[in-house]
Amino acid sequence: MHRVVPGLTKSSASDSSESVSADSVNSVEVIAPNFKRELSGVTSTIIQLIPLQRANGLNIVTMGPGLPAALPSIGWMSVPALWFKPRTRPFRIWHARRNNEMIAGILMRSVLRMRLKLLFTSAAQRDHKPFTKWLIRQMNAVIATSGKSGSFLKVPHTVIMHGVDTDLFHPPQDEQDRFAASGLPGELLVGCSGRIRPSKGTDLFVDAMINLLPQHPRWTAVMTGRTTTENKGFEQALRDKIAQAGLADRILFLGEVPDVRLWYRRMTLYVAPSRNEGFGLTPLEAMASQTAVVASDAGAYAEMIEAGTGTVVTAGDGAALEAAIAPYLADPAMCESAGRSALAHVRENFPLQKEAVKILEVYENMFDSGSKL
Template structure:
């Protein structure tokens, strides 16, 4: 029996979307599927993918709208689709799904779109917004299958994009530590912190939507307790956040550590994990923290509310409320029994986010499409 050819398309990414794709293509049955990827990942990642027997085509897909670059990307995709002749084109994220579906519009392929985040038009002018909404409406009708990584995203597709609910399948992301460095280290020694101090941390891309600014304000409220705050992650908001830290006299209490590949070991150094996002399609870092047995405080947004049950396996707070955030952190730091209870419940609840389950569900979608 011939293999099903699947072409994945993804924009430049370093967050949950990239983790999801790498886990998926690593575990897809290579006896059943011939896989290719259109991406602009770093050379190390591309070589890793080629080592798995995956064809890699390099293309630069911008996050925003750039007509010249987007036209070039569409032409490149059309060329590869004609040469590779995929049965299924699987696109990840809003931008890749836009250029990918335009490129494949009149091609004899089944199209799959995985929705990882809520659409955000805040930085787009009215003309571009109208254009994108109009194109999306046409393309959505031609899309064979949508995959949402949370029920919150599925509901958003139905309510705000009028996508037929029967065309949407929810497939949760998974915990996959394969791509991290498994080194052990002592963060307190690394940062010269007192041995008996608490460490509160987060993993986040440094953009306003991740709410790190709220955690900085919460840390200012808690500056007189024996707690220190650390963020693993980088991004365009870093300089502004650093100024905020210095302005609140927190430079000896709050540390922006930059991008790190030792995430499991980083998490094991924390007493409390915080994700203060203003919007979140799913929240892979939350399930990673739960898996390591770290008590979680997170905002009540998007897919996070599907992972965290308030007071059972974590604590939920309202987004943008740094006072409530500070109270929740202080409550955990001063109640060892609560930390232990949430740690145990959290670790148990993380078990359902297995990569085997995620891949099996996506393979079922591929197989059903081939029969249509």
């Protein structure tokens, strides 16, 4: 999953911050642990949601490494305070998003008898392993990030799809947001974003571009995203194929760009060709930038794209992907119409604030019901 987190750098991350005073811990209502040092989609979700949730009046903090120092957090020295209920609630909620966070919550609640109830958010779109299923059954409440991920859960759950920050991701506003400012050849841009690897379907995108671009000379194709060491050979094979087709100046690898938001705004068409995804935010980010989308049905893509905003095809089907892209390249006005509809759709149904409010409703239901197992 891809989220842009403004202002987050390695130097701004805290390994073990204790920004909430010992006295203030007594007022903490919800803890959102982050037990992974490297930046991930889950970490980005926590970083973006907590300020919104606090703005909505919830006293929520995080705990763990790899987080901005400015984010309200507690450290392990504050754990003994969890034996006591907070000032305004009968218990605290421990909102886990990973297995190790569920394990820690179960130990604190069921072994150490701390005043906690446990919530888990599941994004996985596959059958869970037996141990994970057992962990999930120990939760007091469960959120699924899509209907598809919820279909793999064997417990009651609430579906709350991720949202996108519609202030960060917005339509073109000035000349720098136009494709012409990129200095690349052509007049119109089609692109995809994400790590260069088979699971992201980069090869499917390249194959489609090799077949289609000779028929559409106004278009240029780009791929933004990092290539890890183990996928350098994969990228090189794609570069060789592009060169053999004589399209090295029109199908370009840009690498990890400083600001992917700018490239969404420069694109007339965005393609999400993934073979598999957890959730997958890039189509929403593109749609919020007023860009038409063609996507596979990996992750939650099919649940976020509706008729008129883009096209969805079967994941891994290169021929179907190419056939879906072709009409957009042939008719840029079709892209413009879909982009306008996509923007309205995202602003109405997928603003990040809406996700924050829906999660807050789950918290309040847990507090109101006592969430007894």
